[in-house]
Amino acid sequence: MSKKEHIEMEQWDDLLKSSIRKNAPSHLEDGIMDKLPTAANSNVKIKRRSLNLPLLFAGGISVLTAILWLISFSTTSDYSFTIPDQFDFTDSLLSFFQHIDLGLDVSVLSFAMLAIAGLFTIDYIFQSLYRKKRFY
Amino acid sequence: MIISDQEIIEKICSGDNEAFRILIKRYQNFAFTIAVRVTGDAMEAEEVVQDSFLKAHQSLLKFRGDSKFSTWLYRIVMNFSLSRKRKNILSTTSLELQHLEFEDFLPDSEKSEKEILVNQAIGMLNPKDAGIITLYYMDEMSLEEIGVIMDLSPSNAKVSIFRARKRLGQILKELFEKKGLHV
Numbered sequence: 001m002s003k004k005e006h007i008e009m010e011q012w013d014d015l016l017k018s019s020i021r022k023n024a025p026s027h028l029e030d031g032i033m034d035k036l037p038t039a040a041n042s043n044v045k046i047k048r049r050s051l052n053l054p055l056l057f058a059g060g061i062s063v064l065t066a067i068l069w070l071i072s073f074s075t076t077s078d079y080s081f082t083i084p085d086q087f088d089f090t091d092s093l094l095s096f097f098q099h100i101d102l103g104l105d106v107s108v109l110s111f112a113m114l115a116i117a118g119l120f121t122i123d124y125i126f127q128s129l130y131r132k133k134r135f136y
Numbered sequence: 137m138i139i140s141d142q143e144i145i146e147k148i149c150s151g152d153n154e155a156f157r158i159l160i161k162r163y164q165n166f167a168f169t170i171a172v173r174v175t176g177d178a179m180e181a182e183e184v185v186q187d188s189f190l191k192a193h194q195s196l197l198k199f200r201g202d203s204k205f206s207t208w209l210y211r212i213v214m215n216f217s218l219s220r221k222r223k224n225i226l227s228t229t230s231l232e233l234q235h236l237e238f239e240d241f242l243p244d245s246e247k248s249e250k251e252i253l254v255n256q257a258i259g260m261l262n263p264k265d266a267g268i269i270t271l272y273y274m275d276e277m278s279l280e281e282i283g284v285i286m287d288l289s290p291s292n293a294k295v296s297i298f299r300a301r302k303r304l305g306q307i308l309k310e311l312f313e314k315k316g317l318h319v
Contacts, residue, residue: 009305013273016304019251020258020273024168028182029160032189036153 058120061113141205145196156193163206164189166274167213173270174217175224176259184220188213203284211285214267221263250317257307265300272297 139158147155167188171181192199192209199208258266264286271282283293312318 005302005305008309009301012305012308015250015254016269016273019248019254020169020173020270021165022169022172024164024185025178025182028164028168028185029157031182032160032186033157035186035190036156036193 058117058124061117061120065113065117142201145199145205148193148196156189159192159205159209160189163209166206167209169274170210170213170267170270171217173258174214174263174267175221176266177224180220180224181217184213184216188216191216204281207281207284210271211287214285218263218267249315253308253311253315253317257304257311260307261300261304264296265303268293268296269300269304272301 141159141162144155144158148159164185167185168181171184171188172178175181175184188209191212199205258269261269268282268286271277271285279290279293279297282288282297283290286293286296288296
């Protein structure tokens, strides 16, 4: 911009600054507020949690462990659900794995499964706490 | 004590819908100015501002605070205004008709003759130039902010402002000369 153009443009600046602004109509604010979604269908107020994979995994492992426990319980007690006088969960789990003969170190496998389930649960709890403070 | 935008947003996200009214009060005039300058029609601008605030409310959870809330909101307003204007241009055959709209969007009693000419001159710019001129003159906005709103780099924003100001200056000069007015 040449010096002359610059001076010419500056002449318009004050006029433009003072006259460019337009005020919104007074009813606009209420109009917007009236159209906001209500509590029932607002996706701002209630954020639906999607399926949480870690929790699902931890839950899955817990259910699986429970099923294994039931199966091992039934196999060690001749398919009857009579609770023995002295029931040991680890023993029955071990005997189940021996029964199906996985060829693995069953104690390591069962404890690893429980440890993973525990870790995922702790992770989920921490994530939930962290999310509450997050600024979206 | 003035409550920050971020605090208001946190309130809204935790269920206080009424807090949104503070944001509307705070930004409706600037949003309306952008919309009316780009679309050139007060009724259209009202709808654009309404849609923009509703869109912002709907998307608040996605707002991560990377930029200021105002910048984010003005970008929504600008995009809505430009797309509304594009639709209108496609459906309007006469350019003269559009110029009439710019003259008519405020009652004469509220305007001085110079203001009428300013309105007319801004209305004769293309919508993007009208938008960038509004951002430039409305507030002390940085080139970075103008760039974010207009989807331009700061250096491109600077060039666009320069060109838009030059075009506007020429139009204003012609209009003022025709009416025998001085700045």
